Amino acid sequence: MVALLGAIRNASAYRCVTAFPTRGLKTSRPFCANANVYDAPKTARKRTITKKQYPDLPKACLQADGCAAEPLGEWRGGLEPKAVADDFTQVKNRENTATMHKSLEKRRARKRKSADQEGVATDKLPPEPEQPRNRLATEILDNLSKFPHCILLTRVGQFYESYFDQAKEVSRLLNIKLTQRTWDGQRIWMCGFPLMHLDKYLKILVQHQKRFIALCEEFPRLPQGGSKDGFDRRVVRVVTPGTLIDEPFLNAYENNYLLAIADSKMPVGESTGTHSAELGLAWIDVSTGEFFTKSISLDGLRDELVRIGPREVVIDEDSMSDELHPVRKIMTEEDCFASYFSHAHHLPPLALDLTAADGPGADDVTSHLTQYQGPAGTALTTLEVGAITLLTGFLRANLLDHMPQLSSPSRETTGGRMQIDAHTIKALEIREGINDGLSGSLLSAVKRTVTSSGTRLLSRWLCSPSTSLSEINARQSLVAFFHTRTYLREDIAQALADLEDATRIIQKFLLGRGQPSDLSAIRSAINTWNLVKNRIELEKTMEDRDHGCTKEVEWSSIDALINDMHDLGQLSRMLESSLPVSGGSNSTAPGEGMDPHDNNMPGIMPPFSPRSINTQPSFGETNWSIHPSFSEKLTTLHAKLVELMIRREQLERQLQFDYDAPSLTLRSSPGYGMHIHIARGKRDSAKLNASSLFVPISQNNSTNVYLHKDWSQLGAEIVDTTTAIYAAEREAFDTLRNEAISH
Secondary structure: OHHHHHHHHHHOOOOOOOOOOEOOEOOOOOOOOOOOOOOOOOOOOOOOOOOOOHHHOOOOOEOOOOOEOOOOOOOOOOOOOOOOOOHHHHHHHHHHHHHHHHHHHHHHHHHHHHHHHHOOOOOOOOOOOOOOOOHHHHHHHHHHHHOOOOEEEEEEOOEEEEEOHHHHHHHHHHOOOOEEEEEOOEEEEEEEEEHHHHHHHHHHHHHHOOOOEEEEEEEEOOOOOHHHHOEEEEEEEEEOOOOOOOOOOOOOOOOOEEEEEEEOOOOHHHHHOOOOOEEEEEEEEOOOOEEEEEEEEHHHHHHHHHHHOOOEEEEEOOOOOOOOOHHHHHHHHOOOOEEEEOHHHOOOOOOOOOEEOOOOOOOOHHHHOOOOOOOOOEEOOHHHHHHHHHHHHHHHHHHHHHOOOOOOOEEOOOOOEOOOOHHHHHHOOOOOOOOOOOOOOHHHHHOOOOOHHHHHHHHHHHHOOEOOHHHHHHHHHHHHHHHOOHHHHHHHHHHHHOOOOHHHHHHHHHOOOOOHHHHHHHHHHHHHHHHHHHHHHHHHHHHHHHHOOOOHHHHHHHHHHHHHOOOOHHHHHHHHHHOOOOOOOOOOOOOOOOOOOOOEOOOOOOOOOOOOOOOOOEOOOOOOOOOHHHOHHHHHHHHHHHHHHHHHHHHHHHHHHHOOOOOEEEEEEOOOEEEEEEOOHHHHOHHHHHOOOEEEEEEOOOOEEEEEHHHHHHHHHHHHHHHHHHHHHHHHHHHHHHHHHHO
């Protein structure tokens, strides 16, 4: 046994033959402890390549048994005729087809009979779902049918909302959320935004996207009932790029002109000739009331469009409907925003004085000089009257409730002014730089004005310089006058720096809009004008004292301007006595002791703000808009309010003393109405809980709230009196606004 084991151990040192099942081969390799017995030997295989000639290739396909297969028949592209069925099969197929046609005809006959009985055609599409029939949906659908060319924004509470298919477009343009609501079992698209964001989104829709926006406001059905009796909604205005009034995004240093063009109904082919067709122009800045008219030829239209720079151009839809019309071609080339309006609206004509004075224009200095003696006025041409009719019709169709009282237009003539063509205005960068902005333009280089109205006048002067010798001398005389008097120039510039745009404020009054703050601005403007007038008179007195005389040549132009200023002393005194001091408060203090955070008096409407309807001022409102001494009615109401507030203070002190509750206060809030508030509930509520005069309505760890009959009655009287004061102030504001317009 030992000998056998030794023989095996010795044999392991020699080469042994081992069979491995690797890739179906048997191999032998030396055995060692570190060797991988599964590694295949790395031997290179030789590739065998056999070459044969074409004649030596097989001539037939061999089958599995080694025999040659039969060759395929001739290929015809799959067009071989189908095998013909036997007679029995053909007869059965014809019978089945006939049976199928008979069954189909019977079904069609039954459908036609049923449709005839019901009176419904089978080839019509299914009817569209009915529109919602609630009151709000009916009003919206009615307004959409009246203003199909506009985006309708409907006032609903403190939001402006858009509905139906328009909501998708509004949501996309304004990048606001699109949602749905259920009306009469139907899902309706809608979107909206808060009331405070109206100006922000109007700028996007009107100025950037060039859309017409119909503003639909809500009005209480019963003024005394408020929102309890519901609202009636109607469109009060259509906002377009050329009919902006007092929007915050309106550029104060540029005119926002709306231009109307009337032609002589010339054929389209006539424009290819001499370009001598006559046109009538009429343009107005609704925000300032500046109204002009002019007659031109067709070849001068391009120059006038660049000089005037209208934000919107109105053309007659009936006479200029053809895209090849020369007026439309020029407007397209100048990138003017066009609106089409038809006289088919049959609006009654406005009562305008269709005469215009020939002589210095409204922008000329000589128009304010007493030395000018011109003709009384001449009648406007037929084309100018047509342009005015088109312009006023468009204004009335869009401004609706805000249609202003238009003054007589000022006629512009070609005489006395340099006619600068469109290419020159653009090439010289007179009004706009190369990047369509004020920067880099001639206007920005020479602008030293301190008021917005002065900047607008300077822009018009640069685009249409005067060639009248008297006008040029008058302007140079004024420039020389202020150039030699540095201190006077600086004093006047400082006085005018804080002056608001009185022209646009008065136009706002003409449109039936405005706030009491606008009356304060008019008062400040009158005071500034008087200050400037007194400063110039003081300068003249000082020169007369220092030099013994004044040079009439230097003072003639400035004296003429000062003498042309109307006497507004009566209006100034009325405003001074009617308006409280800015930032001050009246003697009444109805809010003393009230909650300064969330306690609003129910039912009180804010004064004069058309965009803040249904919002409620604080119970402690003390900054009244009109002085109590304006009228006897206001004086009586303020005296009554003072008496009520004294009674309120006495009641509060009496309750604190009787019920040993120092933290007791009389308050008002929308949730609780007139209530009594206890700030230290655990300490001061014992006697109130034991009394039947106090009804607990709320309680927490620190405060208690009660109802009290006496305070509820007294608070209701305070609310009624405060509401009456706001109504009386509204009447006083209308009176003062009309007085400012008359001056």
